[in-house]
Amino acid sequence: xxxxxxxxxxxxxxxxxxxxxxxxxxxxxxxxxxxxxxxxxxxxxxxxxxxxxxxxxxxxxxxxxxxxxxxxxxxxxxxxxxxxxxxxxxxxxxxxxxxxxxxxxxxxxxxxxxxxxxxxxxxxxxxxxxxxxxxxxxxxxxxxxxxxxxxxxxxxxxxxxxxxxxxxxxxxxxxxxxxxxxxxxxxxxxxxxxxxxxxxxxxxxxxxxxxxxxxxxxxxxxxxxxxxxxxxxxxxxxxxxxxxxxxxxxxxxxxxxxxxxxxxxxxxxxxxxxxxxxxxxxxxxxxxxxxxxxxxxxxxxxxxxxxxxxxxxxxxxxxxxxxxxxxxxxxxxxxxxxxxxxxxxxxxxxxxxxxxxxxxxxxxxxxxxxxxxxxxxxxxxxxxxxxxxxxxxxxxxxxxxxxxxxxxxxxxxxxxxxxxxxxxxxxxxxxxxxxxxxxxxxxxxxxxxxx
Numbered sequence: 454x455x456x457x458x459x460x461x462x463x464x465x466x467x468x469x470x471x472x473x474x475x476x477x478x479x480x481x482x483x484x485x486x487x488x489x490x491x492x493x494x495x496x497x498x499x500x501x502x503x504x505x506x507x508x509x510x511x512x513x514x515x516x517x518x519x520x521x522x523x524x525x526x527x528x529x530x531x532x533x534x535x536x537x538x539x540x541x542x543x544x545x546x547x548x549x550x551x552x553x554x555x556x557x558x559x560x561x562x563x564x565x566x567x568x569x570x571x572x573x574x575x576x577x578x579x580x581x582x583x584x585x586x587x588x589x590x591x592x593x594x595x596x597x598x599x600x601x602x603x604x605x606x607x608x609x610x611x612x613x614x615x616x617x618x619x620x621x622x623x624x625x626x627x628x629x630x631x632x633x634x635x636x637x638x639x640x641x642x643x644x645x646x647x648x649x650x651x652x653x654x655x656x657x658x659x660x661x662x663x664x665x666x667x668x669x670x671x672x673x674x675x676x677x678x679x680x681x682x683x684x685x686x687x688x689x690x691x692x693x694x695x696x697x698x699x700x701x702x703x704x705x706x707x708x709x710x711x712x713x714x715x716x717x718x719x720x721x722x723x724x725x726x727x728x729x730x731x732x733x734x735x736x737x738x739x740x741x742x743x744x745x746x747x748x749x750x751x752x753x754x755x756x757x758x759x760x761x762x763x764x765x766x767x768x769x770x771x772x773x774x775x776x777x778x779x780x781x782x783x784x785x786x787x788x789x790x791x792x793x794x795x796x797x798x799x800x801x802x803x804x805x806x807x808x809x810x811x812x813x814x815x816x817x818x819x820x821x822x823x824x825x826x827x828x829x830x831x832x833x834x835x836x837x838x839x840x841x842x843x844x845x846x847x848x849x850x851x852x853x854x855x856x857x858x859x860x861x862x863x864x865x866x867x868x869x870x871x872x873x874x875x876x877x878x879x880x881x882x883x884x885x886x887x888x889x890x891x892x893x894x895x896x897x898x899x900x901x902x903x904x
Contacts, residue, residue: 457587459776461579461614465717466777470770473778476717478511480745485509487541487746488755494529494538495757512720515743515758520728522760523553526561540564541755548753552600553698563698564753565602570609573602573700576715577610580704583713583775584667584692586638588615593631595624595641595649596672602698603671607640624649628658635664640694642672643679647819650686661688669694673896674786676802678809679819695785699756701742703782711768711781720745721782723767728760734767740785762788792825792902794834795876797867801900807860808840816848817841822890825902828877834904837879839889845882854880 460466468476488495489506499506502519509518529538540547541564548567552560565573586592592611596604598620611618619636624645630636631653639646646668650660668687670680671694684691695712696702700719703712714721722731723738732738740761746752763785770780790801801823808821820841828835838857842848858878862869868876890897 457582457585457590459582461582462575466579466779468717468778470772470778473716474512477720477745480717480747481512481515481720481743482510483748483750484744484746484755485757487751488757491751492539492541492755493536495755497538512722515720515722516731518758520724520741520758520760521756522762523561527559530562532559537562537564539754539756542566542751542753546751546753550600551602551698560600561698562754563602566751566753568750569700569752569754570606572718573606573702574609574613576700576702576718577607577694577696577704578613579713579715580694580702581607581610581614581616581638581669583704583706583777584669585707586614586616586667590614590638591617591619591634591636593619593621593626593636593639593641595621595639595645597622603696606696606702625652628653628656631658631663631665637664637666638669639665640669640671643670643675643683644820646670646683647686650683651818660686663687665689667692671696674784674790674800674802676805676809678806678811682809682811682814682819693784697761699742699759699761700744701740701761706773706775706777708774711783713773713777713779713781716779718745719743722758723765723782724760734770737764737766737783739763739788740765740782761785764788764791790898790900792900794825794836795868795871797865799836799865799868799900803861803864804838804900806864807857808838810856810860812856813840813853816844816853818843818885820885820888820890821899822888822897823900825900825904827904828875830875833875833877835877835879837881839881839883841885841888842882843885845884848882850880850882854878 485506489499526539546566547564549565551563594604594607598604608618619634624641653660668689668691670691680691692705694704703714705712720743722741724741725732725738740763742759742761743757744755765785766783768781768783772778786800786802791798804823818841823838826835872878
């Protein structure tokens with residue numbers, strides 16, 4: 454195993470909290486001025502809301518500025534408007550154009566200058582180095598190279614570190630990729646990496662005997678139970694990353710236990726559900742981000758107080774055991790993957806925890822999908838969960854159901870007393886390839902409300 458430097462950019466990653474806060478406030482002031490001078494949207498937005506840019510002096514002042522969302526971006530781009538009002542640099546400075554997946558409507562458009570790309574790449578470079586990667590490592594990227602930014606950002610980050618990228622784009626590549634190039638790391642979603650392991654086992658190869666030293670999960674939130682199972686299958690450490698086209702890019706270090714936010718490059722506040730104030734550290738709320746530009750910097754799309762529609766918790770602002778001073782947050786969960794059952798929020802990850810209980814995984818592949826339906830009586834709810842098994846006919850179904858319901862009751866105590874009365878939980882077991890999610894294009898929705 455190669456020994457690598459512990460930091461990618463030590464002067465910034467190890468700034469004292471007071472110096473880091475001062476830098477953040479300086480960059481907030483410059484970013485607000487840049488928005489006033491270069492963003493058609495913000496120029497109009499400031500006037501409309503009576504905002505004087507010179508009065509925004511520190512991050513606390515952001516609380517007095519309105520929140521924007523993906524809906525705001527869509528309302529300020531074609532076909533709703535003639536121009537892309539969030540574009541914050543002239544066309545001759547725009548290096549690439551990107552779109553979100555558009556799962557909730559018209560895709561949001563984003564514009565990146567080369568400076569943006571360098572900042573994005575630094576975020577991922579910091580993450581990779583914090584996880585133990587460095588010069589000489591070889592990384593398989595199981596993410597699509599297209600209008601989203603993830604795969605390209607990681608590739609640029611690798612160039613800055615001195616890593617070699619194997620850009621498969623997908624995770625169902627032939628075994629010779631692992632055998633011939635002997636990669637030391639791989640990036641993919643939880644389920645892609647589990648499927649790759651099953652594919653290897655089917656072909657007579659052991660995931661535990663591969664050259665891979667670390668697995669990096671990105672692209673979706675996950676349960677700690679599924680991480681533990683993935684780690685067991687591969688006998689490797691599994692690290693978490695969180696990123697978006699909007700520029701979040703946070704990641705776990707070697708200590709794990711939370712994702713470091715690159716606070717000098719992107720500012721993240723956590724708001725209460727009413728989006729009226731910040732929540733205290735340790736409390737759950739909506740993640741709201743603001744682009745941070747260094748003085749003199751430029752960007753293609755600038756966002757201030759952007760509601761990511763993800764929920765998270767600030768775990769700590771204390772110096773991490775790894776030496777980094779930047780705050781750590783809980784793995785964010787997507788609001789779009791939350792449904793309300795009998796006045797209680799249930800996220801996809803809550804279902805995943807129950808599926809991946811260790812006793813279940815002797816029989817299941819881990820693939821699942823859940824649907825919420827009206828119950829038999831008015832106001833009642835039925836939760837139907839399908840789980841995939843290589844041999845559904847020989848499952849201890851009652852044992853799996855008991856484990857699932859016991860886990861669900863532990864994670865959702867408000868619903869525990871309703872199970873069997875106003876809440877009915879129905880488990881269904883399928884053979885590989887039979888679930889609905891296999892017929893859906895793009896990222897599958899694993900928790901769907903059909904009431």
